Amino acid sequence: MIIEITGPIWFWKGPAPWYFVTVPAEESSTIKAIAGLVTYGWGVIPAQVQIGKTRWSTSLIPKDGLYLVPIKKTIRLAEQLNEGDEVTLQLEIGE
Numbered sequence: 001m002i003i004e005i006t007g008p009i010w011f012w013k014g015p016a017p018w019y020f021v022t023v024p025a026e027e028s029s030t031i032k033a034i035a036g037l038v039t040y041g042w043g044v045i046p047a048q049v050q051i052g053k054t055r056w057s058t059s060l061i062p063k064d065g066l067y068l069v070p071i072k073k074t075i076r077l078a079e080q081l082n083e084g085d086e087v088t089l090q091l092e093i094g095e
Contacts, residue, residue: 001034003027003091009071011083019076021089023060023067031060031067031093038094048092052079060091 007021023031031045038045045060045067054075060067069089071081081087 001030001093003030003093004088005069005091006086006088009076009081009083009085009087019071019073019083020061020068021071021087023069023091025066027091028066031091032062034094035062045093050090050092051075051081051087054078060093 003023005021005023005027007024009019009021012018012020035043035045040046043062045062047058047060047069049056049058049069051071056072056075058070058072060069062068069091076082079087
């Protein structure tokens with residue numbers, strides 16, 4: 001399954017600070033419908049993600065009925081992205 005989403009990069013200050021993009025409700029529902037087939041535990045969903053020319057493997061994290069896409073520092077640097085930037089991501093799930 002390939003899903004394209006657009007959203008802002010936001011910063012989570014928690015004990016391990018990280019940057020994320022939230023998967024919108026409609027797309028999160030689509031992912032949740034197949035979650036049992038693709039999760040490897042704890043509800044996280046393995047995915048290939050692409051922003052611009054940069055592609056990487058990660059896990060989508062469930063939170064409050066939606067999924068979060070972690071955006072690593074190396075990805076933000078490679079694509080010159082900052083907190084608040086609106087980005088389009090391609091998510092490949094279940095491959």
